[in-house]
Amino acid sequence: MANTSSAKKAVRKLxxxxxxxxxxxxxxxTQLRKVEEAIASGDAAAARAVLATTESVVMRSAQKGVIHANTASRKVSRLSARVKALSAQPATAAAN
Structure with missing residues (x-):
C-alpha cells in the first residue's frame, strides 16, 4: 500500500x-474482429470499408502507446493483404 501522498497520487493516476x-x-x-468477420463472410466491399476504419483505430492505439508501432503496422499490413486477396479472388474465379 502506498504511504506517501505522491505514491498515493501515482496509484490514482495509474x-x-x-x-x-x-x-x-x-x-x-472490436474493430479487428469486425474486419475478420467481413473477410469470413466473403464480402470484399464491406471488408474494405471496415478496414479503413480499423486501420485508423489500430494506428491511433499505437500512437497512444497501447500497442507498439511495429505491432500496429504488422496487423494492418496482414489485414490489408487478406482483404486484397479477397477482392482479387472473385475476379480469378470468374475467369476460370
Whole structure:
C-alpha cells in the first residue's frame, strides 16, 4: 500500500491510465474482429470499408502507446493483404 501522498497520487493516476488503455485496447480488438468477420463472410466491399476504419483505430492505439508501432503496422499490413486477396479472388474465379 502506498504511504506517501505522491505514491498515493501515482496509484490514482495509474488506475485512470489503465482504464483508458483498457478501453482503447477493447475498441481496437472490436474493430479487428469486425474486419475478420467481413473477410469470413466473403464480402470484399464491406471488408474494405471496415478496414479503413480499423486501420485508423489500430494506428491511433499505437500512437497512444497501447500497442507498439511495429505491432500496429504488422496487423494492418496482414489485414490489408487478406482483404486484397479477397477482392482479387472473385475476379480469378470468374475467369476460370
Amino acid at each position: 488506475a485512470r491510465r489503465t482504464a483508458v488503455n483498457r478501453m482503447r485496447r477493447s475498441a481496437m480488438r
